[in-house]
Amino acid sequence: MKKIAIGLYVIVTVVLLAWGYYQAIYVAPNDAMQGEIARIIYYHVPHASLSFIFFGVSLVGSIGFLTLRRSHPDRAQSYDAWALAGAEIGVVFCTIALITGPIWARRAWGIWWTWDARLTTTLVLWLIYVSYLLLRRFSAGPQMQTLAAVLGIFGALDVPIVYMSNRWWRTQHPAPVFGGGEGSGMATSMLYPFLWNMLAWFAWGVLILGIRFYVERHHQKIAAAEAKAALEA
């Protein structure tokens, strides 16, 4: 039953991705001001916003691990797997946002990059989580999980500060398209393709997040079994 559900979910995700692609490339009209290049919004914005969700998963995992590591070691292990999976998928999504952004900016602004609030925040967020993954790679054992969780909390704490500091510094990123007041919002012809892509990439992200979590849990179980075997030998 579980296998059928997962298989079904994979099929739905693939169909959604194909449908999202069709919507973005063939159905959505050209942007009145920017032309074809504006289609990148259907990929850039979902990846950028979803990366924040996955980093959020990582933060919850870190906090969960720290609070439960003494009282419920097994549940804490599963929180740690969520923390790792969230950070890895978040970095992948964030990387895609950081690559598609400059491609669009080169055409729209005439420059690849600018040190504005949202770009800098995203870049710093990416740097922090890459350093988080490096810490996990360089250390080993249960100690590493605790240290990584602490770093995860520090990193999350840094993000609002980076955002505020850069707003005071300078800002060039387009104002929020949704809920930004007068003149914001999207034409329906663009809104539906956008929402389809958002949903498709969300489903895809959740799928690989789940796979990564499963693999990490498996790793943990093998490591625990090996440690036990070594003790008994």
Add this chain to the structure above:
Amino acid sequence: MTRALWSHLVKDLRIEWRSLDAIISMLFFSGLVVVLFSIAFDPRGAFSQQIAGGVLCVATMFASVSALNQAWAREIRHQVMDAQRMVPSPGAELLLAKVIVNFFFVTIVQIALAPFFVVFYNLRIVGQAWLLLLVLPLGTWALVSNGVFFAALSMSSRNRELLLSLILFPIFIPALLAMVQATTSIFTGDSDPTLWIKMLFGYDIIFTTVSLLLFDVVFHAE
């Protein structure tokens, strides 16, 4: 001030006084960074005023990493770290003592570096110079309090010297930005640094509090 904090402070100061390892290596390294930047950017006239603040902050940052790496490394020998873990006093006091000592070392280096800086960059401070007495200590505190914490965190990893810079620098970015903006606006006198000083103050309070709270978790991680 409690006795544990005081004895940690005195012990670290005495160790440094006997060898002067950290201060000498930091001094030479930061001096080198200043010279390298002057050669790379050939600072003259108004341009040198504009980049001087950034160079000063980055030089301090790079130099302090060498001292921060030694902050805990010198406690590994003779199992001092394990002994520290068994001490009944809270770990936060140990952390605070290390932060204060290293803050003191980096400040000495900054004071010693100042004349070279003025000479190499033909520096003329246009804004209110006394504000530097606020900006530099606040920025240094942000660097050192995070640095000592992350040095303890990376202590157990394979390549701890490298790891410290890799995790410290991204977290330090907002404080570095505030520090550079504030010093530059003081050097050039173009804008008001008050906002950046407030931000540094906020950053210091938030991160010092969190490090003091989480230090026992890191220190006793096993």
